[in-house]
Amino acid sequence: MPLNKGVCLLAAVLFIVKGEGKVLPDIRLPKSIVPEHYFVGIVPDIHQNNNAIEGFVHLDFFVQTPTDRIVMHAVNLTLIEDSVSVNLLPSKTMEMMRENDVSKTSSSGLSEKLKMLKVLRPISYDADKEFAVIHLGSKLEENQRYRVSFNYSGMLARNLKGFYGSEYLDKKSETKRWLGVTQFEPTSARLAFPCLDEPAMKATFTISIGRRSNYTSLSNMPLVKTEPMSNKEGWFWDLYEKSVPMSTYLVACLVSEFAFLRIWARSEAIEQADRAVQVTSDMLEFLEQYFQVPFPLPKVDLVGLPDFSSGAMENWGLITYRETTLLVNPKSAAVRDEMNVERVIAHELAHQWFGNLVTMAWWNDLWLNEGFATYVQRLVLDNVSPKYQYGSLQALDFLSVMDADGLESSHAISVDVAHPTQITEIFDAISYTKGAAIIRMMNDFLGEATFREGVKNYLNEKKYQNARQDELWQFLSEQAHQDSVLPLSLDVKTIMDTWTLQMGFPLVTVQRNYTDGNAYIQQKRFLRGVKPAIVKENKSSSLTNFVEEKNSRLPNYRWWVPVSFTDSVAQNFSQSNTRPAIWLTPNELSATKFIGKNEDSWVIANILATGYYRVNYDERNWKLLGLQLKTDHQVIHPINRAYLIDDSFALAAAEILPYTTAFSLIEYLPEENHHVPWSSALRALNYIGRMFSYTKDHGRYKDFMRSLVVPVYTRLGTEFQSDDSPLTKLFRISMITQACSQEFRPCIRNAQLLFDEWMDSPDPIHTIKIIPDLRSSTYCTAIKYGGQLEWDFAWGMSFNMTSAQDRDVILSALGCSRDPWILIRYLSFVLDPKSGIRKQDGRRVISAVASNPGGRRIAFQFMLKHFEEMFSYFGNPVRVLQMLSSTTSSLNTQEELVKVR
Numbered sequence: 001m002p003l004n005k006g007v008c009l010l011a012a013v014l015f016i017v018k019g020e021g022k023v024l025p026d027i028r029l030p031k032s033i034v035p036e037h038y039f040v041g042i043v044p045d046i047h048q049n050n051n052a053i054e055g056f057v058h059l060d061f062f063v064q065t066p067t068d069r070i071v072m073h074a075v076n077l078t079l080i081e082d083s084v085s086v087n088l089l090p091s092k093t094m095e096m097m098r099e100n101d102v103s104k105t106s107s108s109g110l111s112e113k114l115k116m117l118k119v120l121r122p123i124s125y126d127a128d129k130e131f132a133v134i135h136l137g138s139k140l141e142e143n144q145r146y147r148v149s150f151n152y153s154g155m156l157a158r159n160l161k162g163f164y165g166s167e168y169l170d171k172k173s174e175t176k177r178w179l180g181v182t183q184f185e186p187t188s189a190r191l192a193f194p195c196l197d198e199p200a201m202k203a204t205f206t207i208s209i210g211r212r213s214n215y216t217s218l219s220n221m222p223l224v225k226t227e228p229m230s231n232k233e234g235w236f237w238d239l240y241e242k243s244v245p246m247s248t249y250l251v252a253c254l255v256s257e258f259a260f261l262r263i264w265a266r267s268e269a270i271e272q273a274d275r276a277v278q279v280t281s282d283m284l285e286f287l288e289q290y291f292q293v294p295f296p297l298p299k300v301d302l303v304g305l306p307d308f309s310s311g312a313m314e315n316w317g318l319i320t321y322r323e324t325t326l327l328v329n330p331k332s333a334a335v336r337d338e339m340n341v342e343r344v345i346a347h348e349l350a351h352q353w354f355g356n357l358v359t360m361a362w363w364n365d366l367w368l369n370e371g372f373a374t375y376v377q378r379l380v381l382d383n384v385s386p387k388y389q390y391g392s393l394q395a396l397d398f399l400s401v402m403d404a405d406g407l408e409s410s411h412a413i414s415v416d417v418a419h420p421t422q423i424t425e426i427f428d429a430i431s432y433t434k435g436a437a438i439i440r441m442m443n444d445f446l447g448e449a450t451f452r453e454g455v456k457n458y459l460n461e462k463k464y465q466n467a468r469q470d471e472l473w474q475f476l477s478e479q480a481h482q483d484s485v486l487p488l489s490l491d492v493k494t495i496m497d498t499w500t501l502q503m504g505f506p507l508v509t510v511q512r513n514y515t516d517g518n519a520y521i522q523q524k525r526f527l528r529g530v531k532p533a534i535v536k537e538n539k540s541s542s543l544t545n546f547v548e549e550k551n552s553r554l555p556n557y558r559w560w561v562p563v564s565f566t567d568s569v570a571q572n573f574s575q576s577n578t579r580p581a582i583w584l585t586p587n588e589l590s591a592t593k594f595i596g597k598n599e600d601s602w603v604i605a606n607i608l609a610t611g612y613y614r615v616n617y618d619e620r621n622w623k624l625l626g627l628q629l630k631t632d633h634q635v636i637h638p639i640n641r642a643y644l645i646d647d648s649f650a651l652a653a654a655e656i657l658p659y660t661t662a663f664s665l666i667e668y669l670p671e672e673n674h675h676v677p678w679s680s681a682l683r684a685l686n687y688i689g690r691m692f693s694y695t696k697d698h699g700r701y702k703d704f705m706r707s708l709v710v711p712v713y714t715r716l717g718t719e720f721q722s723d724d725s726p727l728t729k730l731f732r733i734s735m736i737t738q739a740c741s742q743e744f745r746p747c748i749r750n751a752q753l754l755f756d757e758w759m760d761s762p763d764p765i766h767t768i769k770i771i772p773d774l775r776s777s778t779y780c781t782a783i784k785y786g787g788q789l790e791w792d793f794a795w796g797m798s799f800n801m802t803s804a805q806d807r808d809v810i811l812s813a814l815g816c817s818r819d820p821w822i823l824i825r826y827l828s829f830v831l832d833p834k835s836g837i838r839k840q841d842g843r844r845v846i847s848a849v850a851s852n853p854g855g856r857r858i859a860f861q862f863m864l865k866h867f868e869e870m871f872s873y874f875g876n877p878v879r880v881l882q883m884l885s886s887t888t889s890s891l892n893t894q895e896e897l898v899k900v901r
Ligand SMILES: [Zn+2]
Pocket: 001, 002, 003, 314, 347, 351, 369, 370, 373
């Protein structure tokens, strides 16, 4: 899955909701049996919101240790007692039976010729552990294979997980349509069919889907044949090819009336799939070449869904997406939308190798899936669509994750998890973004060739299997030693354990001696210093910090830190200069390096910010850097400019550096023409703005911001040119948004003019003259400075947008109103299914209101008041908590405010 952003305070909030110290039961399966092959038939009745699901399972398994029970996962499913049978499989004939008998579509028939075991009734269920247990009259014998067969029944889920039903309006025929689709990761396969639902329990699957004649179905593998159902008039069985060995969470099914083009979507939206079609094959080709491992499946389908809880899901061969992450309307797409679609497609395709082919053994190593997919998506984009310069944008993501990771409430990348709630919790920025950041660091300290070769070997050796992070380290170490990149006495595990087993990251301080030319370099854990005001405890999440509690082998909070350098003489910001000039180690916290006596020459560490850490310098070096930025900032690479700014503000917030140093570094900003350093500065400045938002000094803050932004806004103008690069477009959008939100009158007037023109046009649905890139800030500004009329118009328009991104833009802008009652009414729509707000968009509405300074408190109160209701309506506690956390993002800033003043 791709990451949903905005999870910073999630951990803190979880603490409050769950209560402290509640021990969750061990919910792992016994290891006595190992699944080998599932033959699953599922009949979901989605038509007209019916919600029955029935099906059958034949599961062939191998017995590792004798047992008289078969334990499977099942949630809200009932096994039909009479249908359960267990047979010994003669090992020789088994293969043959699998191939020949797969067309059998009920649990009877096939089993008679085999030795049958007595099944004791009733089947028992353990709701806490989500188990269904079949008890047997005799023991299953070691090293034998058996088949358990049964029919089962249940209900389709309604809250966007398991096998769930969903509806949408077909605009051409003005009729309702229904679809059924699966979302299993991490632990929802058990809602659709009884199975051994743990990632290491890989097996092959033969899937059969029952459907009415007017629907089509899809699954991971290609269709073999379609047959009418013998017992159901007007129904058909679609039988799919046997899969490669894979985890249960990757199984996928879709039943819909969608149109297709290898990409499946609502028929009226299908024309927006062109870009996805174009890039998908290029990306697959790149991935196959880069890692030298062919795509293992005969086909891949990409499906855009109108209601989907995540951004996308990497089911093997049948990847599901929200419409906004797959489809773009070429006529109305903003550059951000295009890039987002490519980013998510790249991410899910990367998973076909990292996650699907080689899967983490247990969810504690989720980062092996998500960190890799997030890192590889960048490789893919930088090669297939270099125009986006995505690598430099991802460097900004690494900065935001440092904010979360610099808190004491963070958690290690590799973390003990047991219960499904804990598993869902770690789908966060730490697993995704920090995971990607440390893989990037590894790529750069090993060198790309070594890294790539090591990963290739890892994929080839571990394919169709599971892996732990130690196994990845093993392959990389071998390659590093072979290439003499690391000394034989040092392996990758030693280095990387310090990054994955403990939370946080170091601050590297470079203290220069200007007389002898040496620099004294040391590491220390970086802490933001300010804890969220709402929680003071260290253990703010149910996730434990592995190092502190379990692993006394490692000294606390010391890392293997690769440090690279350049200075004002060399000015070497090339990729080749990112290799470490020195290492700081857990045993040698500091090092001395001769840098040169020139006291007028600055030094910069962490070239291109490939290392996951912050850097501080002595006062004189900061001054020299500030001076360089003012005289000729382009000498320093844009990514390093961004990091200098962000580091200085983060250090100021942590009381390590005076705010005057940070502010003097950004005095040059009116001259800055690059999106990346500006974004970094705006992140820091908006944070400070939030602190001032309820104080008498807010006006002064706005004056200051205008003094930085207006010169650039004027220079860039509001007209988009056909040859603008994506970064230039993003930069202009960002400056317009800032100028308007800092109340620069010409900007506001311009937005109002454009919006009025739209409102007054005779056919507003089909003629939006506002160019896509400007829509977000124009709508927001017009709604902010308008009243009910503007709001109601935009709300009405939100239902008439054929492109999902256009609708998202309006939904976000609707939160910009300054009328409390309008905001309260808007929030109330979230819990009202008739309002037209889809479940998947609930979080967008909440965070739209919460990111409006006038709406934050309203949103927070709304969440508190309707907390229980939100849980039952959305059915996904973690999502609800993420919504809550988006409303609390300013609560921790009061303490810091004093310092900035
Ligand atoms: Zn993912």
